[in-house]
Structure formats: C-alpha cells, structure tokens
Amino acid sequence: MNVLRLHLRTSPLRWAVLPLAAGALLILLIRPRYWIGSWPETGAAAQVSAFFLSILAAAAASWVSGSVRRHGMGEQLAAASLRRSRMEWRRFAVTAALLLAPYLAGHVAAFVITARDFPPGLGLWAGYLLMGLVVMLFAIGWGWLIGRYLAPVYAALVAALSWVVFETFPAEAAYLGVLDGPPWLQPDVRSLIVRAAAVALLIGALVLLPPRPVRRGPDWGAAVVSGSALLVAMVATVTTTGVSERAVPAEPYCVAGRMEICLWPENRKYTPVVQEIDGRAATLPPVWQTPPRLLEYGLKRQVVKYRGRTFTQLEGDFQFSEGNKWALALGASEAIINESLKQCDWDRVRAAEDSTPEALRKWVELYLANSATPPYQTIDASESMRKAWATATDVFTGMSAPQQDQWVSRQFATVRAEYCG
Amino acid sequence: MHFAMTDITQGYGDNLIVKEFDLSLTPGIVGFLGPNGAGKTTLLRTMATVMPPMSGRISLGDLQITGERSARRARQMIGYLPQDFGYDPAMRVNDFVRYAAWMRGVPAHTWDSAAAIALDRVDLADRQRERMRKLSGGMRQRAGIAWAIVGEPALILLDEPTVGLDPRQRLQFRKLISTLTDSIVVLSTHLIDDIDASCDKVIVLHGGVAKFVGATAELARMGRADLPGNSALERAYMHLLPEEEQRL
Numbered sequence A: 001m002n003v004l005r006l007h008l009r010t011s012p013l014r015w016a017v018l019p020l021a022a023g024a025l026l027i028l029l030i031r032p033r034y035w036i037g038s039w040p041e042t043g044a045a046a047q048v049s050a051f052f053l054s055i056l057a058a059a060a061a062s063w064v065s066g067s068v069r070r071h072g073m074g075e076q077l078a079a080a081s082l083r084r085s086r087m088e089w090r091r092f093a094v095t096a097a098l099l100l101a102p103y104l105a106g107h108v109a110a111f112v113i114t115a116r117d118f119p120p121g122l123g124l125w126a127g128y129l130l131m132g133l134v135v136m137l138f139a140i141g142w143g144w145l146i147g148r149y150l151a152p153v154y155a156a157l158v159a160a161l162s163w164v165v166f167e168t169f170p171a172e173a174a175y176l177g178v179l180d181g182p183p184w185l186q187p188d189v190r191s192l193i194v195r196a197a198a199v200a201l202l203i204g205a206l207v208l209l210p211p212r213p214v215r216r217g218p219d220w221g222a223a224v225v226s227g228s229a230l231l232v233a234m235v236a237t238v239t240t241t242g243v244s245e246r247a248v249p250a251e252p253y254c255v256a257g258r259m260e261i262c263l264w265p266e267n268r269k270y271t272p273v274v275q276e277i278d279g280r281a282a283t284l285p286p287v288w289q290t291p292p293r294l295l296e297y298g299l300k301r302q303v304v305k306y307r308g309r310t311f312t313q314l315e316g317d318f319q320f321s322e323g324n325k326w327a328l329a330l331g332a333s334e335a336i337i338n339e340s341l342k343q344c345d346w347d348r349v350r351a352a353e354d355s356t357p358e359a360l361r362k363w364v365e366l367y368l369a370n371s372a373t374p375p376y377q378t379i380d381a382s383e384s385m386r387k388a389w390a391t392a393t394d395v396f397t398g399m400s401a402p403q404q405d406q407w408v409s410r411q412f413a414t415v416r417a418e419y420c421g
Numbered sequence B: 001m002h003f004a005m006t007d008i009t010q011g012y013g014d015n016l017i018v019k020e021f022d023l024s025l026t027p028g029i030v031g032f033l034g035p036n037g038a039g040k041t042t043l044l045r046t047m048a049t050v051m052p053p054m055s056g057r058i059s060l061g062d063l064q065i066t067g068e069r070s071a072r073r074a075r076q077m078i079g080y081l082p083q084d085f086g087y088d089p090a091m092r093v094n095d096f097v098r099y100a101a102w103m104r105g106v107p108a109h110t111w112d113s114a115a116a117i118a119l120d121r122v123d124l125a126d127r128q129r130e131r132m133r134k135l136s137g138g139m140r141q142r143a144g145i146a147w148a149i150v151g152e153p154a155l156i157l158l159d160e161p162t163v164g165l166d167p168r169q170r171l172q173f174r175k176l177i178s179t180l181t182d183s184i185v186v187l188s189t190h191l192i193d194d195i196d197a198s199c200d201k202v203i204v205l206h207g208g209v210a211k212f213v214g215a216t217a218e219l220a221r222m223g224r225a226d227l228p229g230n231s232a233l234e235r236a237y238m239h240l241l242p243e244e245e246q247r248l
Helices: A002-010 A014-030 A039-047 A048-063 A074-078 A084-115 A122-149 A152-168 A189-208 A220-238 A265-282 A327-338 A346-354 A356-369 A383-398 A401-419 B040-047 B068-075 B091-103 B107-122 B138-149 B169-179 B192-200 B216-220 B232-240
Strands: A186-187 A243-245 A253-255 A260-263 A291-293 A299-306 A311-314 B003-012 B015-025 B027-031 B057-062 B061-064 B076-080 B155-159 B186-189 B203-208 B208-215
Touching: A002 A084, A014 A039, A014 A048, A014 A084, A039 A048, A039 A084, A039 A122, A039 A186, A039 A265, A048 A084, A048 A122, A048 A152, A048 A265, A048 B061, A074 A243, A074 B091, A084 A122, A084 A189, A122 A152, A122 A186, A122 A189, A189 A220, A253 A265, A260 A265, A260 B216, A265 A327, A265 A356, A265 B068, A327 A356, A346 B107, A346 B208, A356 A383, A356 A401, A383 A401, B003 B040, B015 B040, B015 B208, B027 B040, B027 B192, B040 B155, B061 B068, B076 B091, B076 B138, B091 B107, B091 B138, B107 B138, B138 B155, B138 B169, B138 B192, B169 B192, B192 B216, B192 B232, B203 B232, B208 B216, B216 B232
Parallel strands: A260 A291, B027 B186, B027 B203, B076 B155, B155 B186
Antiparallel strands: A186 A243, A253 A260, A299 A311, B003 B015, B003 B057, B057 B061, B203 B208
16 A cells, blocks of 8 residues: 555655646536436536546557656566565556546536436446446556567657547557447446456456566567457457447336426436426317327337348437437427327328428427527528418417417318318 | 686677676676776676677586576576666666666565665665655665665675765765675775775776776775876876876
8 A cells, every 4th residue: 555655655656646637627627417307418528538538548548558668667676575566566556546546536526416306217327337347447457568678759649640540540449448328328238248358358458468677679479469468458349339239228207297308317307397397288279189199219119121131120209318308399299290190191291292290289289389580500401491481480470369369270171171080 | 706708808889888898706796997998887687688799608507598588587686776777767676676676576475575674775665655756856766776786686786876875975885885794795986985995896997998806905906196196096096097098
C-alpha cells in the first residue's frame, strides 16, 4: 500500500485527474438532460465520456509505460530483488487508477443525480458503467504496450491515433460504446464478460511478462505474448456486440386515462408527459376515436420472415425518444387516425395521392402537443405532404376552436365518403 | 559476509570482456581501477546479478547464485549504484530512497527509518522533501549513493560514485564509505586519489584481466620512479599497464 501511495504521489498523471474529471462532467452535463431519472440513460450518458477519455488514457499510459526507459532506471530495476511483474503491476495499477478516476467521477455524479428518484433499472446503469470501464482498461493496456516499444512522444501519438481508429471503425459497429441507452436495449452481459476477460488477459500479459529492463534489443518473448493478447482483445471486441435487445417486461408501466399508455418501467419518469398528451386526447372532437392502448417502442414484437430467415422485430406505437412529448404526440396521432379511419381503404388513398388524411393526422399531432412548432424537421417529405402539414398548421394556429372542429368534421366526412364506404 | 566469484567469464555476444576472473571479498572497501574498457562496469554488473555470467560461479554468503530466483534473493543484500543511474525527476528525495528500499525487499515498516539513516549519511536529510529534478549534480549523486546504501546491504557496488562531486563532497564521500564497516564496498573509479584515500584493497583491471589484487599500500610499493605520475600509487598503476601504454 505504501508503494502504491508512493507511485500515486509521484505519477505525473495525478495532475491530469481533476481536469479530466471536469471534462467528463462537462460531457455529461452539456448534453440534453433527458438521461436524468432513467438508469439506462444515466449509465449510457456517463459512459459516453469513455470515448474521449480512452484516447487520452491510451496516450498517457504509453507515456508512463516508457518512463522506466525515459528515466534511465532500467539498470536499477534489473538489480531489484522484487519480481519484475510485481513492480510492473504497481506501476500499471496506479496508472489505471488515475486514468479511471475521471471516468468514474462522471458515473458517480450521474448516479447521484438520478438516485434522487431511484427509478427501476439500476442493473442497466451498472452494465453501461462496466462497458465504459472495459473500454478504458482496453485503451490503457493498448497504450501501455505501445509505450514499451516506441519513444515517448511518438508512442503517445501512435497510441492515441491508433486507438481512435480502432474505436471509430472496427469497434463502432460492435458497440464498443454507446451514445444513449434507450430502455429497449441493454448492455450485453455475455459480450461484456468476453471483452472484460480478453482485456484482463491483455493486462495480465502486460504486467506478468514485462520486458527485461536491460536487455539489448527488443524482448521478443514478451512482445509476442503481449501482442497476441492485444490481438485477442481486438478480436473479442469486434466479434461481440456491446448491446442487445431486452425482453418485453412482464409488467410494463401503464398510465390509465382516455387511452392506456404503456412505457418501459425505466421510463416512468415521463408519466406527466403521458398524462398531458392523454389529457389532450380526451378533449379531441367527438369524431375522433382513440385506441384503447398505446405501447412504447419495443413493448411489441413481431416475427418477420425475410429470405427464408425468421427475425423478431421490435415495434411500438411511439418511440419516446428522450422523453419528448412530440414523440408521443406523433405516435399517438398515427394510432388515433388509424383507429378513427380503420374502415378506410388506404390503398385507394395512396393511389389517389390524397393528403387529406395526413393533414388530419398532423392536426391531431399539433392538437395533442398543443403547439404548432414541432422540434423536428422532415427533410425528404413529398410536396403534397408538406402542403398537408402546412394546411394543418394554418388551421391549428389561424382558426378558433369551433372553426377547427368544423374543419375537422368536413375533412373527416370527405375522407369517409371517398375511401371508407 | 563473504562474496566470491570463481572462474567468471563475461561479455556481450562474442565479445568477451572479462575472462576467467576470480575474486574473493570480505567486509572492507575495495577499489576497481583501470582504463576505459577494462571491464570494471561489466564486472560490477555481474556482481550486481544484472548480467548473468557466461560461465563461472558467484556466491554471496551461503547463497550460491545460480539463476534468477537465487539472484533475486541475493539482490536483497546488494546495493548497486550504476554509473548513469536513473531517477524520476518528480520524486522527492525521500521517496527515491524509499523506492530503493522497496525494490531491495527491505521490510516496509523500516523504510522510513532506513531512508532517514541513508539520507543522513549522505548529508541530504534537510533535502528529503526536494524533488529529484531540483537537486544539483552533486546532491543528486549523493542521493544515488543513498539509494545504494539504504537498508545497509552486505554488498555495496558503486560505479564511478564521485563523478560530479566537488572536492568537499568527495571528502564527504570518503568519510561516508569509511563508516560502512560491516559491508563489502566495491568502488569502481578512474580516480586514483579515491582509491588511495578510501580503499583497503585494490584490483587493477586491464583487458578484462586482474593485473593486481592486493592491499593498496602493497600496490603503492610497486611504483617505479621513472614512470609518469604524481604519487606512488599513480606510478604503480602505470607500471601495471602494458609497456606501450606506460609512456604519455
């Protein structure tokens, strides 16, 4: 313990802990606040900093790794009575602790903020914590290995750049890290265990077989073992996927009202938004029929066949992206128009390129959200769609409530007469 | 404590530096003297067990050093200061010496006292909180000596320890090593003055072969008046060199 403290006192990285922790907190706090109150989103949000911190960690670890050579202490280490692995282990442990501290600080801060409500799903937070931890340790091992064989500045550059390339290209598709943590996804425990084991193997190879300090030329034995362990860790990362779909919960969290709107239990913090939209749905003109139940994305599954293979596809009536009421208003408006016009022949609507139903749907969306300015833009909509949306917006903003009711009734009657006979 | 090397051959690849060398040491101060390339550093590295010999036997006390495991045990009893020793510039002097104690396997509960004693001996007690990078060359050299003597090892190997020391510090150094009476102190140096002032025994090396092994006073008696040198010991040293190197 004394030696660990001694290393902590003398490591140049100790000066980097506070700025890096500040960076991790900045990354956490400048992003939209939707993660607060949801454990999977909290874990994912705090885990994002691992992407940036791991780059610096790879560079810093390479710098520290080469310090024995840089400080000319190889001869003294060779004359030590301790095993080389014992000395290397302490150097690595202190370096890893200092580099992990900023990442963990971000997680602690995120935990404290969300823990005030203590929603369900703490295990998902822990999964994302582990996901980032594996990334950080992998980067530290990556840098440590490079630092052994290259000159300090060059090693730091090579470690950082090569790590960026790895985590951006081959590893991104395998979800080395994530940008958000929607409740229908979960950190894949099996993959994380495989990755953690591979990274542990790399670290084990690095600390148990350090190169001989005064050997002339490279220590090929140590280089081959460590290089092979690195390769194993890379393969383990790119051949596993960091996240997987969750099973539908036995009891989704449902809010009863005009409609029963069901969410993932982790999203229960959105209850006020759900109640607000449902309250607006309850005041829709009587021509509208609301579906009995709306399910959040992922709470429905559909088995589909494609080219002879069977897949289970996630579905839902709305995707409560970041808890935005517009996401619910959009999904609910589609469900309401489908329910209200369920007798209609939609193939004929499409063949006629009639945008009246879309104008009605848009009006419902604006009505439910009680706003005419959605926070999103659709960039590839057809001209007729745009006209329909503009019409709905004009009606919603320019007409009185009775006038809007009359417009809705007229459009409804037209559509019913044309396509629902 | 007794240190012995028997029939040691050492070198780098095909380049043999030390050939069939025998050495037997008991507590006292021994000087290795010789020109550049004589094999002094190679011999010290071999004694420090940093470089396993190509052939021959080494023992320290009852311990036969036959491989890495026995070498590690022996290193608990060996304090070694390489010629160009390294240090972490950010380390405090006290930590630098404590680090040496840890590496040598000195029990953790005695690190503080052992470091304090070593620093006191090299007159750096008042600098123990300084960072290594802030020390002058002479002070740094003394910190290096503290590195080698911390925990009072049985065998202390000092490669050119007085390089960078001013005359007063060299006198201090001589005083310091004269107090290490329980250890075998091996001093490799170019400076005949240091040998003259400090060493009970001297070994003159040339081309990896011991040209003289014996008491310092005995070596001094070998000097011939017609050879170059300002002291009897210098003339004796010149006498031991090959004839073509005896004239300036």
